[in-house]
Amino acid sequence: MSVSFTLKKQLDQFLLDVSCSFPDGVLVIQGESGSGKSTILNCISGLLTPDNGIVAVNNRVVYNSNQSINIPVQNRNIGYVFQNYALFPNMTVEKNILYGLKNQSEYKMKEKREEMLQYMEYILDTFRIGHLRKKYPYQISGGEKQRTALARAIVTKPDLLLLDEPFSALDLKTKKIVYQEFLDLKQQMQMPIILISHDPKESDLFADHRLYLEQGRAVEPFV
Amino acid sequence: MWGPVLLSLKIASIATIFSFFFGVLLAYILNRKCVPGKNIWETLITLPMILPPSVTGYFLLMLLGKRGVIGSVLIDLFGFKIIFTWYAAVIAACIVSLPLMYQNAKAAFLNIDPAYEKAAKTLGSSEFRIFCTITFPLAWPGIISGIVLAFCRAIGEFGATLMVAGNIPGKTQTMPTAIYYAVETGNTSEANMLVMMMTIFSFVLIFTLNKWLEKRNYLGK
16 A cells, blocks of 8 residues: 655645655645645545645555646545535435445445445444434534444445544643544554644544645655 | 416416526536536626616527527517417516526525535535535425525516516406506406515515525525
């Protein structure tokens, strides 16, 4: 497993020019607000197109400006947890989880429906959100939203998981619990993760590799 | 008296269906896609809302009249004269109600946090599925407002309808034109009755909409 990206994109205030490669584990990207952290995630996921560069996940090139490769975001198989979680407000927790599964070609056949539901149950249990299945996002707490968003991103078995400040909206008490859960999850999951965080404590807790951004450039040596 | 009432309901219903489809489609395309000349298109769609109905009617007359761009083609190809028929009244009602539908749908689409659609994309959804499962359901309260307002505007349409459909009793006479005719001919009791019906009907529609929106959970449930 490996992730590598070289990205150049002209932003309003500066040029984002960053290059990084890591074999596995968690890469934590830190930096001031507006330093280009979320832009990196958006470029890797395919939600934004860089001016030029290369993005490869597990040796699969998903973007290469020189070779005109730009795999659509839908086909990149990259999980993304947004800062505000972006849980669909018109769907219950269960339907939020099922949403990604229904797009998977392996579950599109009718006879696979039972299998899909079993897998969903497994995910609901793993993330301890089974009791919330019929609840809407506005009816659950911040920590529960965070777990649901993680479950929704992981349910499609992505090759890479992107987390955009997933702990920033949580209170201190919830953070402590969620940190431990995330550490457990990190052990269980066999996928590379890129985590954006403002908090040096989170970086110390989770980072296998670090990238510190300033005005679109890496200012600290890649560890 | 019931003829104009039924005709008005028929015209307003059909016009609202068209306004709904075109309003939602145009609002989605113009506000979610990169469309050249977006401002021009938006201005053209909104224009009937601020122009006097007689001006809108005049433009429609130029289009649908016997020698109009569309009217002459319809006569040449199908021998069908659209002017002074209830079809022309539907077109007039549709044109004047479209801006209300468009503006409400546009506001509803712009109100949706783009993160929902982005999240759906990363989960492998096509644009069509995202529209059907996320965008449209979340925009639904705004779209319902648009439908009700467009229907009220369509049922109350007078100026443009009079110019392109006339006021032919039993054929193109709608409630507003029937009220005008009743007042002109001194038939106060019929005018009173129609005015009362229109006012109560519009009041009930808007009141019910407001109640529904109040009760509805804006988080999308």
